[in-house]
Amino acid sequence: xxxxxxxxxxxxxxxxxxxxxxxxxxxxxxxxxxxxxxxxxxxxxxxxxxxxxxxxxxxxxxxxxxxxxxxxxxxxxxxxxxxxxxxxxxxxxxxxxxxxxxxxxxxxxxxxxxxxxxxxxxxxxxxxxxxxxxxxxxxxxxxxxxxxxxxxx
Amino acid sequence: xxxxxxxxxxxxxxxxxxxxxxxxxxxxxxxxxxxxxxxxxxxxxxxxxxxxxxxxxxxxxxxxxxxxxxxxxxxxxxxxxxxxxxxxxxxxxxxxxxxxxxxxxxxxxxxxxxxxxxxxxxxxxxxxxxxxxxxxxxxxxxxxxxxxxxxxx
DNA sequence: CTAAATGCAAAATTTTTGCAGTCCC
DNA sequence: GGGACTGCAAAAATTTTGCATTTAG
Numbered sequence: 001x002x003x004x005x006x007x008x009x010x011x012x013x014x015x016x017x018x019x020x021x022x023x024x025x026x027x028x029x030x031x032x033x034x035x036x037x038x039x040x041x042x043x044x045x046x047x048x049x050x051x052x053x054x055x056x057x058x059x060x061x062x063x064x065x066x067x068x069x070x071x072x073x074x075x076x077x078x079x080x081x082x083x084x085x086x087x088x089x090x091x092x093x094x095x096x097x098x099x100x101x102x103x104x105x106x107x108x109x110x111x112x113x114x115x116x117x118x119x120x121x122x123x124x125x126x127x128x129x130x131x132x133x134x135x136x137x138x139x140x141x142x143x144x145x146x147x148x149x150x151x152x153x
Numbered sequence: 154x155x156x157x158x159x160x161x162x163x164x165x166x167x168x169x170x171x172x173x174x175x176x177x178x179x180x181x182x183x184x185x186x187x188x189x190x191x192x193x194x195x196x197x198x199x200x201x202x203x204x205x206x207x208x209x210x211x212x213x214x215x216x217x218x219x220x221x222x223x224x225x226x227x228x229x230x231x232x233x234x235x236x237x238x239x240x241x242x243x244x245x246x247x248x249x250x251x252x253x254x255x256x257x258x259x260x261x262x263x264x265x266x267x268x269x270x271x272x273x274x275x276x277x278x279x280x281x282x283x284x285x286x287x288x289x290x291x292x293x294x295x296x297x298x299x300x301x302x303x304x305x306x
Numbered sequence: 307c308t309a310a311a312t313g314c315a316a317a318a319t320t321t322t323t324g325c326a327g328t329c330c331c
Numbered sequence: 332g333g334g335a336c337t338g339c340a341a342a343a344a345t346t347t348t349g350c351a352t353t354t355a356g
Contacts, residue, residue, distance in 0.1 A: 028310060028355050049346080064313045069346060071311090085238035085293060089321070089345070103284045114281050119272075124294065128267050131256045132298040139292050140238060141277065145285040181330050181335060202321080217338045222321060224336095242320070242346075 025078040035060060036071045040081055040095040046111040048090045084111060085140065101138050105145035112145070178231040188213060189224045193234055193248040199264040201243045237264060238293065254291050258298035265298070 018037050022029040039056055040047075047055070053068045072093055075081040084092040086104055096113065099120050103112045116139065124137060171190050175182040192209055193200075200208070206221045225246055228234040237245040239257055249266065252273050256265040269292065277290060 030311060030355070032312070062313070066314085066347075067312055073347095074311095083240045085240060087236045087238060087244075089242070089244065091242070091345085101281075103281060105285065106288065112284055114278070114284065116278050116281075119275075122272075125267070125269050128254075128256060128269075128294055130299075131265055131267065131294075132258060132296045133302055134294055134296040135259065136296075137292060137294040139290060141281055141284075141287055141290040143285045143287040143289075146283075149286055183330070183336060185337070215338070219322075219339085220337055226322095227336095244320085 021078075021080060025080070027074060027078060032060070032063060032067055033071055033074075035063075036068060037075070037080070037095070040075075040093065043095070044113075046084050046092040046094045048092055050090070052093070086111070087142070099138070101141070103141045103143065103145070105148055106142055107144050107148035110145055110147075114141075174231075174233060178233070180227060180231060185213070185216060185220055186224055186227075188216075189221060190228070190233070190248070193228075193246065196248070197266075199237050199245040199247045201245055203243070205246070239264070240295070252291070254294070256294045256296065256298070258301055259295055260297050260301035263298055263300075267294075 018034055019029045021037075022033070027033070035056055036052065039052055043052070043055075049068045049072055050065065052072075053063065053065045056063050056068070072081065076083055076093075079097070081093050081095045082097065084094055084102065086092055086109065087106070088109060092111065094111075100113045100115055101119075103114055104110070105112075119139065124134065128134065171187055172182045174190075175186070180186070188209055189205065192205055196205070196208075202221045202225055203218065205225075206216065206218045209216050209221070225234065229236055229246075232250070234246050234248045235250065237247055237255065239245055239262065240259070241262060245264065247264075253266045253268055254272075256267055257263070258265075272292065277287065281287065
């Protein structure tokens with residue numbers, strides 16, 4: 001996989017680096033985008049567009065939900081963030097761009113990242129490579145998280 | 154993973170076996186469910202609820218889309234079919250219940266199944282097992298399929 | 307300046323729900 | 332017969348779009 005622009009950026013210098021990302025991708029560094037990106041980098045809970053909107057609204061009362069949607073779509077196109085595939089309908093997003101995998105709780109919908117470096121080193125089977133050009137791949141584990149298991153009747 | 158009820162059923166005897174599935178799961182074997190299940194077993198293109206509805210409508214003019222949604226939800230609850238996670242909004246479904254993985258074309262949204270038995274034999278890392286009870290897991294590969302690569306300008 | 311981005315409102319898309327009637331077990 | 336299921340219509344939920352205005356480069 002191609003090294004992504006955002007992969008070297010830590011929360012600490014996210015705001016400083018965002019202008020560089022914009023310069024490289026050719027998108028404009030607006031106030032809204034800056035804030036949305038910052039919030040995405042801080043978030044480790046794979047928020048939906050709506051959740052992100054609620055978080056940002058406090059500091060930006062005039063922000064509109066459609067701008068959040070449009071911005072996230074733009075970020076995704078430029079590989080600044082990723083969509084996360086879940087079984088549910090609401091699309092969720094993450095700014096963590098290095099390779100990792102997801103555990104998704106079927107009960108509470110919490111998404112937890114995990115690493116599996118020995119898997120990451122493996123090549124995908126020939127059969128898959130023949131299907132086309134591979135851009136990305138990851139493992140999704142679905143189950144019931146510890147919290148939900150404990151809290152069950 | 155627990156062996157699913159539908160996994161031994163081939164298209165040939167799908168209709169015959171559907172009543173058995175219903176008996177085991179305790180759901181009623183209605184005409185609509187029979188037809189929807191049959192269509193799902195025949196389909197190898199991971200259709201959406203709407204596409205399935207269109208296919209069935211010819212033979213069942215009074216079928217309604219909400220019944221298709223409700224039926225697919227019921228089937229999913231009883232592990233008769235699975236939802237397929239895609240980046241896009243429309244939920245897609247499949248009746249192939251044995252372990253396999255997906256290649257999803259980012260251009261045409263075609264989902265192609267592939268097998269990777271050596272991966273399937275591996276245990277997930279300890280780190281993941283600690284997150285909770287694992288129900289299922291699979292690999293999603295995203296890329297551009299051969300057809301889309303060829304047809305590009 | 308100018309093309310791109312935003313906010314507002316309205317629409318489009320996808321999925322769910324209430325209810326009255328129908329059908330399986 | 333009784334509870335589960337269906338169809339209809341209407342609503343809910345999620346995402347997208349058109350347009351006038353504002354803003355970054």
